[in-house]
Amino acid sequence: MDRFVDTFDGTYPYAPQFTEAAGFRMHYVDEGPRDGQVVLCLHGEPTWGFLFRQLIGALRGTYRVVVPDQMGFGRSDTPSSRNYWLQDHIDNLERFVLALDLRDITLVMHDFGGPVGMGLASRHPDRIRRIISVNGPTPFGQATLADRWRANAKVSPWFQWILSAEAEGRLDAVLSELGFNILSTLKLNGFEDNSLINDTWLRAYGSRFATPADCAGAIGWARGFAIDAHRFEVPDAATRRTIATKPALAIWGSADRTLHAQHLLPLFSELFPQAAIHKLAGVGHYSLEDAPEAIAARIGPFLEQT
Structure with a gap:
C-alpha cells in the first residue's frame, strides 16, 4: 500500500498535510482545534510521526497537535541534494513553523528531536510556551554536551556501533537497508514491549526505507555524530535566560540504553532546575512505544496546570 495513504490498519488515521516551505515536500499531521494551544511533537532516529500516534489521540480534543516528519523520515521527501546535519533540520523546522505561523508552542521532543x-x-523563544523532553537531550552548544556525550557513548551500544561502523566503512551498508533491518535497529536503540511487534508495526517503521536512497536521513544523522558534523545551537545569554523561564517537564524511560539518563538528563536539569522529572522504570529509549498512556497521563496535567 502507498505509504502516503496507509493508515497502518487504522493505527495512524490522521489526514496527511504537506508543505514545501523548507524547500522539499514535508509531511505533517495537524489535528485538533485551529485556535488551540500548539503542541509540536518532534521525532528522532529512525522514527517519524507514527511514534506520537497515541499522544495525538490523547491531546487533540483540546490542543492543536502538529507533528512534522523531519527531512528524510516518515512521509517527508529525502532530497539527494541536501545535507542531513543538525543545523539543516533546525533550518527546516524554523521554516515550517514560520510558514504555519505557529505560536504559543509546547515542544514535545524525542531523541534528536531534542536538539532540533x-x-x-x-532562534524563536517568543514562540515557545513550554518545553517537554521525552528521552530527548536538550543541549545548547558543543561545550555543554561534549563530556556527557563521550561518557554516554562508552555505554551506548548504538553509539559504539556508529563510531566503529563509520571508521570501518560499514555504516552505509547497514543503515541503507533499514527497510529490512528496522527491527534490529529499533531494538538496539531500545524498546522493551515486544508485544508491539507485528506486521503492521514493522510496516509502519520499515516501509519508509524501501531503497538505499530512502535512507539518507537516517545515515546522515548517524554519520554526523561519528564525524562530529552536527552543530548545536548556541543562544545568547538573554535568550538562554528567557528559555529557562519556560515551564518545562522531562519524562525519561530509565531503561534507555541509547541516551542514558545519568549522562544526558542533567542537560535538562541544568537549564530547568525547578522542573519536574519523571523517570519511568522498565521503559526504554522509545518510551512513547513502551509507555504511551503513562506519558500522556503526565503531559496532560502539565499542560493544564501551566
Whole structure:
C-alpha cells in the first residue's frame, strides 16, 4: 500500500498535510482545534510521526497537535541534494513553523528531536510556551554536551556501533537497508514491549526505507555524530535566560540504553532546575512505544496546570 495513504490498519488515521516551505515536500499531521494551544511533537532516529500516534489521540480534543516528519523520515521527501546535519533540520523546522505561523508552542521532543527543538527555541523563544523532553537531550552548544556525550557513548551500544561502523566503512551498508533491518535497529536503540511487534508495526517503521536512497536521513544523522558534523545551537545569554523561564517537564524511560539518563538528563536539569522529572522504570529509549498512556497521563496535567 502507498505509504502516503496507509493508515497502518487504522493505527495512524490522521489526514496527511504537506508543505514545501523548507524547500522539499514535508509531511505533517495537524489535528485538533485551529485556535488551540500548539503542541509540536518532534521525532528522532529512525522514527517519524507514527511514534506520537497515541499522544495525538490523547491531546487533540483540546490542543492543536502538529507533528512534522523531519527531512528524510516518515512521509517527508529525502532530497539527494541536501545535507542531513543538525543545523539543516533546525533550518527546516524554523521554516515550517514560520510558514504555519505557529505560536504559543509546547515542544514535545524525542531523541534528536531534542536538539532540533532546542534549536528552534534558541532562534524563536517568543514562540515557545513550554518545553517537554521525552528521552530527548536538550543541549545548547558543543561545550555543554561534549563530556556527557563521550561518557554516554562508552555505554551506548548504538553509539559504539556508529563510531566503529563509520571508521570501518560499514555504516552505509547497514543503515541503507533499514527497510529490512528496522527491527534490529529499533531494538538496539531500545524498546522493551515486544508485544508491539507485528506486521503492521514493522510496516509502519520499515516501509519508509524501501531503497538505499530512502535512507539518507537516517545515515546522515548517524554519520554526523561519528564525524562530529552536527552543530548545536548556541543562544545568547538573554535568550538562554528567557528559555529557562519556560515551564518545562522531562519524562525519561530509565531503561534507555541509547541516551542514558545519568549522562544526558542533567542537560535538562541544568537549564530547568525547578522542573519536574519523571523517570519511568522498565521503559526504554522509545518510551512513547513502551509507555504511551503513562506519558500522556503526565503531559496532560502539565499542560493544564501551566
